[in-house]
Amino acid sequence: MxxxxxxxxxxxxxxxxxxxxxxxxxxxxxxxxxxxxxxxxxxxxxxxxxxxxxxxxxxxxxxxxxxxxxxxxxxxxxxxxxxxxxxxxxxxxxxxxxxxxxxxxxxEIGTGTGWNAGLLAHRLGGGNVVSVEYDATVARAAVANLRRAGLEAAVVVGDGRLGxxxxxxxxxxxxxxxxxxxxxxxxxxxxxxxxxxxxxxxxxxxxxxxxxxxxxxxxxxxxxxxxxxxxxxQQRLPRPPFAAYLRGRAWPADGVRSTTSLSPAETGGWLAQFVIGLRVPGVFWRAERYGEKADGAGEADGTGGADGGGAYTLWLYSADTASWATADVVPGAVEFAVVQSGPRALWTEVEAAFRWWDRAGRPGFERFGLTVGADGQRAWLDRPGEGSWRV
CATH class of the missing domain: 3.40.50.150 (Vaccinia Virus protein VP39)
Structure with missing residues (x-):
């Protein structure tokens, strides 16, 4: 290719x-x-x-x-x-x-169409490949595809978390x-x-x-x-309705106002999101463009595309619905308005994570790692062990 x-x-x-x-x-x-x-x-x-x-x-x-x-x-x-x-x-x-x-x-976890299982079976032999698929209809189609290709693999319908x-x-x-x-x-x-x-x-x-x-x-x-x-x-992330955060009150409700010199737009890249997520657990976001409902009616998808293309508000939400924050993006501004509510100061956490990454030279994906043991997961930068943190 x-x-x-x-x-x-x-x-x-x-x-x-x-x-x-x-x-x-x-x-x-x-x-x-x-x-x-x-x-x-x-x-x-x-x-x-x-x-x-x-x-x-x-x-x-x-x-x-x-x-x-x-x-x-x-x-x-x-x-x-x-x-x-x-x-x-x-x-x-x-x-x-x-x-x-x-x-x-x-x-293999996630058979899908069966193509990846077929490639593995061609390399290792069909008797040496097991593929787990949760959706029985998808699994049946994959088995038919494998047979049409003259390949075999054990396709198991089940919960992929269990292997x-x-x-x-x-x-x-x-x-x-x-x-x-x-x-x-x-x-x-x-x-x-x-x-x-x-x-x-x-x-x-x-x-x-x-x-x-x-x-x-x-x-x-x-x-x-x-x-x-x-x-x-089984690991899809539930998104509480936005109305659960303001609880019927008009924004800014009981939020505490402040400002920041960090444009929220800088936190919106795929790598930046990845790093922030490593450092700030249990939080998701959306971008509210002008003309959208400020009360957050609807469901969050966490993919709003905070790309800095115009004025918008970045909303941050804790998964437990106890905390929220907003940070406004205004093109050309050097200070950005922030409102935070709840026991967690979510924008403060996000900004701290971003600045930690910035001080480290904005390392790429390949410098981060993960360790998984019986006691859970820990993330690290450059090397495991001392300095790792639970995720």
């Missing part, structure tokens, strides 16, 4: 396991950064466009709203997809599947959905020296692929690159 993600040792698998055998007739192609989906492409109506989408380096949404959406338009939430090829092969490279000894086994202990231990474990909490069952089921690769992100936003090496019941390693995957269904 032009992007360089498809190494020579995966080229044979790419050719032997063509993506088109794993893509349904109706798809909604995404854009390369995973931020949105485009209009439906129906193979029966436009086979040329369908094939062009399949062999483009973009994700393809194959299910909306856990299968409830039936129309031609976009649904509310994409819930199953064929991941973009560049990310698929980058994660396989992180997994170092080519180094697995004969008889080594792989566990599949009966098939272990595994040399490699890979998640094709994002998590905010790496289940310890994945660590227990991966052998010493084995590798776990998973997209990981916080409630606040931002996400990156983490590569963990297992040793003595602990998995630890660095993040490798940014990512944007659908969340493991």
């Amino acid at each position: 032009d992007a360089g993600a498809l190494a020579e040792d995966w080229l044979a698998a790419f050719r032997a396991v063509p993506r088109e055998l794993f893509v349904p007739d109706r798809i909604w192609p995404g854009v390369a950064d995973g931020s949105r989906q485009t209009a439906l492409v129906d193979r029966a109506k436009d086979p040329v466009a369908w094939r062009a989408a399949v062999y483009s380096d973009v994700p393809l949404t194959t299910q909306w709203d856990d299968g409830r959406h039936r129309g031609d338009g976009l649904g509310t939430r994409p819930t199953s997809s064929s991941s973009m090829p560049r990310m698929v092969f980058s994660m396989l490279a992180d997994l170092e599947v080519t180094a697995v000894r004969d008889g080594g086994r792989a566990l 599949h202990g009966a098939g272990g231990p595994y040399s490699r474990t890979v998640a094709t959905c994002s998590v905010g909490d790496v289940p310890y069952d994945w660590v227990r089921q991966t052998e010493d020296g084995g590798i776990i690769v998973a997209p990981w992100g916080t409630e606040y936003g931002g996400e990156a692929v983490v590569r963990l090496i297992v040793a003595d019941g602990v998995a630890s390693g660095s993040f490798t690159r940014s990512s944007a995957f659908m969340r493991l269904r």
